[in-house]
Ligand SMILES: Cc1cc2nc3c(=O)[nH]c(=O)nc-3n(C[C@H](O)[C@H](O)[C@H](O)COP(=O)(O)OP(=O)(O)OC[C@H]3O[C@@H](n4cnc5c(N)ncnc54)[C@H](O)[C@@H]3O)c2cc1C
């Protein structure tokens with residue numbers, strides 16, 4: 169059993185949690201994720217390891233459906249049934265790079281933070297373009313400002329930073345500095361368009377993929393990703409991949425694959441849909 173040590177609401181949709189898991193914490197690196205189950209009957213839910221705090225693993229969770237909302241109702245001192253990790257691969261850090269650009273959309277800021285932090289720690293300069301629906305849903309700005317030279321902000325409604333999407337200001341950002349590498353993490357549609365813009369400019373670009381996962385160990389095949397003509401499993405080959413050649417359209421089609429079942433499942437469990 170894994171105890172919730174800390175829990176803070178970052179806004180109405182997103183919580184920060186620290187879960188006691190000493191073995192996971194002592195092996196965690198940027199790029200890793202965990203799978204947890206709330207109870208014996210629970211779904212296995214993947215979440216990125218955002219950081220560690222002593223024996224605790226830091227998580228940032230957007231409440232989107234049954235399990236993440238149930239986790240949102242849990243309190244400090246409550247226990248999770250399972251907490252498995254670190255899973256996936258740590259990202260490869262290139263200390264020879266001069267400057268790296270991170271681009272985050274929504275809760276994609278959570279997996280991006282440890283990656284940019286790792287570059288910052290080896291002396292690579294990092295900048296950030298971050299977008300959210302509105303000011304209230306913008307997360308981790310203070311943490312990013314500690315490690316980034318420049319933080320460029322957009323919101324869909326203009327309540328903070330420039331009005332619009334991250335892609336609207338990207339060309340201006342790219343005019344200001346030269347980047348050796350970019351990391352894009354956010355909704356699939358955003359990663360598709362933004363990584364195309366970056367690749368068209370000749371910038372080596374990586375993305376972090378979050379397909380539906382079941383076992384997280386390469387057994388079920390649910391997290392398939394097509395890159396060129398090769399199939400990869402995000403859980404064991406990723407979740408971070410070079411953006412070039414990823415079939416984002418297939419990923420988007422697969423993301424909604426279980427929506428009907430999720431809906432029926434929520435009704436069956438008396439889930440109060442928001
Ligand atoms: C490697 C990885 C890292 C992730 N890191 C984070 C993170 O740091 N913070 C965060 O808030 N979210 C993260 N996610 C997404 C998170 O796992 C899903 O939001 C969660 O599984 C939804 O579960 P639910 O029961 O609350 O929602 P459901 O009711 O199951 O579904 C709500 C929506 O989420 C999608 N979904 C359902 N199950 C999964 C799944 N296992 N993986 C991906 N999408 C799913 C469904 O298609 C549906 O659109 C990550 C996913 C992966 C694969």
Ligand code: FES
Pocket residue numbers: 380381382383384385386387388389390391392401402403404
């Ligand atoms: S989650 Fe089953 S193969 Fe990746």
